[in-house]
Amino acid sequence: MKLLATLLTATCLTTISANATLIRFIEFTIEQGTGGIPLHVGEVEAFMTGVTPGAGLDGINDLALTSKGASATTVSGDTFHGANGNLINGSASRGIDTWTRRTATIPAVGGVVGQVDLGGTFDIVTVRIWQRGDGCCQERLSNFTVNFYADNGTGGVGALVDSIAYPGQVPTNGFATFSQPAAVPEPSSSALLGLGGLALILRRRK
Numbered sequence: 001m002k003l004l005a006t007l008l009t010a011t012c013l014t015t016i017s018a019n020a021t022l023i024r025f026i027e028f029t030i031e032q033g034t035g036g037i038p039l040h041v042g043e044v045e046a047f048m049t050g051v052t053p054g055a056g057l058d059g060i061n062d063l064a065l066t067s068k069g070a071s072a073t074t075v076s077g078d079t080f081h082g083a084n085g086n087l088i089n090g091s092a093s094r095g096i097d098t099w100t101r102r103t104a105t106i107p108a109v110g111g112v113v114g115q116v117d118l119g120g121t122f123d124i125v126t127v128r129i130w131q132r133g134d135g136c137c138q139e140r141l142s143n144f145t146v147n148f149y150a151d152n153g154t155g156g157v158g159a160l161v162d163s164i165a166y167p168g169q170v171p172t173n174g175f176a177t178f179s180q181p182a183a184v185p186e187p188s189s190s191a192l193l194g195l196g197g198l199a200l201i202l203r204r205r206k
Contacts, residue, residue: 025149038102042092043130069119077101077112092133142169
């Protein structure tokens, strides 16, 4: 029994399974038609598995921050006001500092798309999209979709992992939460080889 415990401890490493939720890019989008209103976002937060976010903005655990290597960009849409970096600066933007985009053409071509690059691949299980923090224009964060993308292997946007629609309006000065299943550990190839070796040892000792 002592041999068994020692060998299992030495060889049972874990790895992420092929269908794990590994994310690098977070995209938020709205398809605007005739009479469409702008899309605004006060702040984006991203949290790894095992983390319980605080009730307010959580600068300790949030990975979607410029200070932690994240970056933000406007993929589609015309600038109404607010810099891309204000999406990931750790505060719910107010007034004209709020990231707000719209389409100039009617009907809209391409809609509005904003994107956050976490700067690396993480097991993200919770994303929060915040309203602007001054109570104004809250209808601008309504009926949008959040897409999760993997890394393509060279630091670019890869496969679509998941797409989640948010119906209705996000609560005033609040946030919408988007949840992903955690990556599931499974025995690695080295662990399986170790167990195979254990079987041979036990067989020879009989």
